[in-house]
Amino acid sequence: MDFGIQLPSIVHHDKPLDYLVNLVKEADQMGYKYLSYTDHFGPGRPQLDPLTTSTAVAGASGRMRIVPAIMLIVMRGIVPTAKHLATLDVLTGGRVIAGVGPGSQDREYEIVGLDHKERWPRFDEAAKALRSLLVPGAPSFKGRYYSTEGVSFEPRGAQKPHIPIWIGSWGSEAGLRRVARLGDGWLGSALDSTPERFKDAKARLEAFLRQQGKDPATFPNAVCTMALYVSNNRAAFEGMGQPPERARREGEPPRERVMVGTFSECEEKLHRWKEAGAQALFLRPVQDDLEQAYTFMNKVASKL
Template identity: 45%
Template sequence: MEFGAHLPVIDFDGRPWSLRRLAAFAAAARRLGFAALCVNDHLVWPRPWLDSLTALAAVLEVSAPLALITSILLPVVRGPVALAKSLAALDLLSGGRLVVGVGPGSSPCDYAAVGIPFAERWPRFDESVRVLRALLVRGEPEFRGRFYSTEGIVLEPAPAQSPGPAIWVGSWGSEAGLRRAARLGDGWLASAYNITPERFAAAWHRLNDLLRAAGRDPTRFPNGLSTMYCYITEDRAAADRMLREVLAPALRRPAADLAEQLCFGPPEVCAARLTAYRRAGAQRVFLWPVADEETQLELLMERVAPEVVRRD
């Protein structure tokens, strides 16, 4: 199992953002052996949310050679052509380290903010992925759909990767979502706090079947588990307070619904949770500290990750 770290783009504790803070986080992740840095995406949210693409751009230099993964972006909300332009630049300037994770999103507020009906998110998303592929991947044909068209559009400069960056499709594991990932994606992104290890295993098995039925090789179709929120501490009461008073309100979810799908608590508890996902088929997990972020990165790689490996 590979480990990635979410950049701190949500305001959990009132700590101000700065280039120095983001650079320190990225440098710590690189030093500790993380494989990737990730960003999640919302336009509007009950808590302050730093723009995800700007955050990635801020750490391009200090993060090398880590992969840069969007897990996930909202192409319908951002507009797929404008988003493709930004993604091409990020891939070029990072030397080809970008993985484009996309999804329709689950918040009506994002859609209302840009005047797009939430009910249109699914057909628009399907077209958006095809727009991204047409503009980012060399050799792909132009696309013309109901909502979007790439006819006559050439984005230059092109991404560094050839033929282009991989496009992973996010899904919480529904049948429709898995079919969409198999049809449109180069990989699958699940969300830890929205899927149990048991559901992940069933979804991954089903996705493999869908890929084979489509003539695709499942061994060449990676997966990742994003938004694994973490607060590693021997103080179980402190972990419980962090869940009830910080994370649950920020996610607008009952604490009881989140508790079993987080890395909160002692290192051995977190290692057991990650091991369960690894045994379910998760190939990489992207962890998101909710406080003391650099200390949490150290605890993850020094106390938790070795135990996950030991249990392998």
Template identity: 40%
Template structure:
């Protein structure tokens, strides 16, 4: 199996540089030149640090992304509303020339739900309905849907004509319930590198196959935080001072997650673990000095991969 790599847009400013359209476009062009196949963006309303809106940023780099596949990792149809999310996804798909993977998830941030005025406890029930609405609005399903929270009443067919519609990938950290949802509603599975261990990923792939999904059912590991450095103190700084407070997670938990933060050898070992677990796509989020980090990954880490 040949693994393919992608990059997250740098929506969090770890390096103190101002956000500009030119900076994002240069980053994407460099990623394409380095051979990365995907460019993706996460989605939040609010975050612990200043956050550049993901879908808007993805739209800003459509031209720079050339023939790269673009992806939302993930859009939030409960927080933003399924109709608004569908129109956004349909526009990205149309304007990119059909290059979108429409990744969606319920969202895990209570702050996003509070900002949207939606009870956090309702996220799973609402998400199941929202995905069914998306499948109708994007053109996957022809039958109308009417649920407790959402319906397609008043919507006549797909909102933006796109043939074929974008594949709808469902996010899950790998729980049995999450994998059942992926198998039932999704065209692919998006896992999270700092929430889904390689073993949990392998177990998820096994559950998907047991549910009747073929071995070719597409998967990806997203939000794979990356920092290549031979200095142990620099790696500690990235985890302790940048990533842990940004994510609101204990630094020891992030170390235990086995993220590719450290020497080229350590990063290669951690990427190999996901490849051996069956990951077909790994989406990297470089922390600080992004282009240099992507270059280091390609030139120093990839040659060491053995899986």
């Protein structure tokens, strides 16, 4: 199992770029394999633009794969999204994974002038249009909402055969079918999953992949938005790792799905995620980013 570190959405530091560059550099040296970031337009809390931030720290990322988890391609637009991903792939020597999804917040669609009810048909087209731009030799795409006909797009990235496109899904049947149909990998979310539900979703995804003529054994996955706070001082993490209200399930402990707890508790959770078939976890420190990244690797992951 591999691990990724998620960039904080806001930095309360007098030198934010220095702080982030140091975090990324140290995470690479600790053995983290992925650098991820979430994409939101608000509202409700201050956030740095993740595209700008990821580009600013890319030079310090060493060998890590860079994965937006997820990028809101419907709201950002297909050509600008493809241009960002392809440019970042060139600048990093081919280390980008295009993690994409529609997003779930209706207010975000409203503030960019789009209808939230159209997000799924728009996303289906957007994923196909994105592939037509990033994959050399792919046919152009023309749909109801998007068209890449006549679009000259270069460079398409540095890696061969192309930048992989991973589709985000919380695990519904429609979402998993979409992953199998449109993706090169699956991004699950700790916001709405447990190891047991992930295992069930993975089994269903494998059946859908076979229907698409794809080999489940070579289809990667990762679980993102995994809140992290590990401490043997129980008072330090009380109230942490709580998922948003919309993601909570009746009767289910909110911390059941995230990496918040004592060393032994998080070690047990990690074993459950591995046994469920999760290939990577993208961890989001709740606070004390660098200290938590180090503690997890040395006190929890080392026991795997």
